[in-house]
Amino acid sequence: MPDPSKKTISATQAPALFNVSPYFTRWMLHKNFADGMVIDQPEGDGRMQWGRKLQPLVLEQAARDMALEVHANEADVYLRRGLLGCTRDAEIYSPDRGPGALETKCVFDFGIWMRDWQGGKHIPRHHEIQLQQQMLVGDGSSPFAWGMIGVWVCGEMHYYDRDPIPDLWTSLEAEAAAFFAAVAAHEAPDPFGIPVELPFLSALDRVAGKEIDLSAGDEAEKLAETVRMYAWSKKQEGSNAKVAERLKAEILALAGDASLLRFAHGITVELSPRSVKEHMRKASVSTTLKPYIPDGDAPAPASGGLKGQMLDSLFGG
Numbered sequence: 001m002p003d004p005s006k007k008t009i010s011a012t013q014a015p016a017l018f019n020v021s022p023y024f025t026r027w028m029l030h031k032n033f034a035d036g037m038v039i040d041q042p043e044g045d046g047r048m049q050w051g052r053k054l055q056p057l058v059l060e061q062a063a064r065d066m067a068l069e070v071h072a073n074e075a076d077v078y079l080r081r082g083l084l085g086c087t088r089d090a091e092i093y094s095p096d097r098g099p100g101a102l103e104t105k106c107v108f109d110f111g112i113w114m115r116d117w118q119g120g121k122h123i124p125r126h127h128e129i130q131l132q133q134q135m136l137v138g139d140g141s142s143p144f145a146w147g148m149i150g151v152w153v154c155g156e157m158h159y160y161d162r163d164p165i166p167d168l169w170t171s172l173e174a175e176a177a178a179f180f181a182a183v184a185a186h187e188a189p190d191p192f193g194i195p196v197e198l199p200f201l202s203a204l205d206r207v208a209g210k211e212i213d214l215s216a217g218d219e220a221e222k223l224a225e226t227v228r229m230y231a232w233s234k235k236q237e238g239s240n241a242k243v244a245e246r247l248k249a250e251i252l253a254l255a256g257d258a259s260l261l262r263f264a265h266g267i268t269v270e271l272s273p274r275s276v277k278e279h280m281r282k283a284s285v286s287t288t289l290k291p292y293i294p295d296g297d298a299p300a301p302a303s304g305g306l307k308g309q310m311l312d313s314l315f316g317g
Helices: 014-018 027-034 045-064 110-116 126-138 166-184 195-202 220-232 236-256
Strands: 069-072 080-081 084-086 092-093 100-106 147-153 155-163 210-212 260-264 268-276 284-292
Touching: 014 027, 014 126, 014 166, 014 260, 027 155, 027 166, 027 195, 045 069, 045 092, 045 100, 045 147, 045 284, 080 126, 084 126, 084 166, 100 126, 126 147, 126 155, 166 210, 195 284, 210 236, 220 260, 220 284, 236 260, 236 268, 236 284
Parallel strands: 100 147, 210 260
Antiparallel strands: 069 092, 080 084, 092 100, 147 155, 260 268, 268 284
C-alpha cells in the first residue's frame, strides 16, 4: 500500500527506484508523485484477489512451521522511517533474534515458480528489495535485524530467512532522497522504455510540429534498427506482438511529447494521438506510430535490445 500522504516511498514502490519493479518504473513513480498520474495496479486480477484471501492462512501456516510468534497487520498500518515506509503483511518474533518482518507471496503457476524463482533457488529482486525495506523501516524508530519471505506455491510452503543487506539499505535511503529532490525540482527521469510504461507513454500529449533528430551520434545505427525491427514485427501478426509492444515502448520513450522522430538512413516515425470513444470501450487516448523506412534500406535485424537493469553489484550478478 502506498503512503497516502506521499511523504515516503513504500516498500512496494521501492524497486521502481532501481527500475526493477514489474509494476512501474522510476519515471512512472515520479509522474505519480509530481503530477498525480494514477499508476496503481487494479485489484481485479483473480490471482491477486486469491492471494489476499489466502494470506491469513499462509500467515497461520508460517507461525506453525516456524514455531514463532506471527502478528498479522490486520489493520494495514503504514509505518514510516525517514523517507521510506511500508505496510507489512506481518511482524514475526523470535526469542533470540527479536522482531522481524514477514512478507508472504502466493505463486499459482509452476511456470512462474521455475522462471522467476528458479524453482526456489532465487528470490526475485523486487521481492528482496521489498522485504529489505520493511526490515529497514522496522518499528518506525529502529530497523529489524532480520526478515523472512514465506511463499505458498501451489499448496506447498517455502521460506527464505533474510539478513540485512547494508549496501542495499544505504542505496534505498540515497535513492529515496534523490527521488524526492527530483520531484521538488520538477526534474523527471527519462522513461525506461519497457512495456509496463506503454499505456502512460502512449497517453502523453503530443506537441504538434515538434521533431527530435536521432540520425547522428553513437547510438544512431542502433536506434534505426529499433524502428526497422518494430516495423517488421508489426507485419508478422500475433506471433511478434510482444516484440512490437516492447519496441513501441522504447520508441515512445525516445519521443517524449514530440510528434516526429528522425533516424539514420532517412527513417522517420510519425506519432499521432488516437482517441477511443466511450461507447466502443473505456474511453482513452493513445498514440499511433507510423514508421517510414525508405525502399532498399537494410532488412530488419534478428532482435532488438532493451536497456540493461540496475543493482547487479548488490545482488551478485
